[in-house]
Amino acid sequence: MADAVRNLLTTAQVCRILGVTPHEVYRLATEGYLEVKNFIRYKHGDLPLFSGDQVESVRRQMPKILRRWEGEESARKGAQAAWTRLKRWRSCYYTRLRKEKFLQALEEFPEKTSLLLRASYYLYHLNHYAKAGESYLYDLKEKVLAVMAAKFDSEDGLKIFFVPGPPRIRLCSECRRRARREKKSYLEYANLTGGCSHCQKDEDYYSLYEFVVEGGEHRFCFHSPAQVARKWLKGRQVPEKEGYEREGGYPFGRRIYPGEAAAINLAEVVDELEEFLRVAEEL
Ligand SMILES: [Zn+2]
Ligand SMILES: [Zn+2]
Incomplete structure (x- = not known):
């Protein structure tokens, strides 16, 4: 039994080893290269696990698989696919540049604000992947928001509001x-x-807490269901607010578009947020 669980890898780990996106991990699974060996059950969904040995053998075949994928794509779309690919590369490249610029700009802020903004940037991307179907990532989102609530306040750039719902x-x-x-x-x-x-009423089911992180011209907004976040917020003054703004990320005041969000690798996002949890625990 122990052998079966050992040497199993998560989607994020497979992404890192093979240099592919979560979507491509599913493609590898549906094309029969990878089998889902087991699941870890999380509150927000199942995290599939893959065999390390299988991933290793796929790693050796990866160049061949990528060539075939590219071949299929260009056969399907011809010149348009090449153009789309070029545009995607360019957009990837500029997204990376913007990321570097943002991370550099954080050096100007006090340490805690800088830490908070950096974590918010990666949390925005985590949220993006979670919404795109990697729902087990919501567990990490909750951990990050809980630590933010425990260790940061409005002086550092974090405001939390309660938005009542029915x-x-x-x-x-x-x-x-x-x-x-x-x-x-x-x-x-x-x-x-x-x-x-006589009807059963689940109070606060549609209420939420809104986390707003602001520093200079950078702004981020995240939500957590009231029933989840309430326990982290005991003893903290949380003002009430009517209606909420959408979750989003606005480094330099400019919205990150969904297409750009995927240019930041999921493995990097998970690593950064786990590092944030370690550093913030010590504060
Ligand atoms: Zn009745
Ligand atoms: Zn009734």
Whole structure:
């Protein structure tokens, strides 16, 4: 049993070893090069594990596989694919330049603010990968936000707000019957009537905490469900706010677009955030 679990690799580790994106790891799996050997169950989803031996043998075949992928793509799209690839390379290149410029600009800030902004930059990218389907990454997002809440405050550039939302209502059998009679879905009926005193109400289900990190012209915004973040925020004064802004990253005041976000490698993102957790614990 121990042998089966040892030498298993996560998607991020496979990305690093093979130099591919998470999407390409799935492609390798669907094309039969890699098998999912096991799962780690997280609250937010399953993290697939791959065999280290298999990854090693795929690593040796990688140049051949990449040539075939490129061949298939250019056969499909001809000259347009070459042009798209060139544009993608250029956009990758400029994204990297902007990243370097941003990380350099952080040297101007006090140490804690600089640390907070750097972690926020990588957290933005983590969030991007999590939304794109790598949902197990939300566990790392929660750890990072919890440490931010514990170790940083508004002087460092972190503001936290409570944004109240409605409870989730599970209709009682009586109300479900009424909904059916009125030809409404349960959700519709619950929203319309708010249920009755027998219905189950999950308070704060749609409430959230908004984390806003600001330093100079840089700005980031993240959300965490109220039921999750409440426990980290005990004893901290959190002002209430009506409505929320979207999650996003604005280094130099300019939004990072989804296409650019993928240019920062997932393995780098995970490494940086784990390093942040280590450094921040010591503060
Ligand atoms: Zn009732
Ligand atoms: Zn009811």
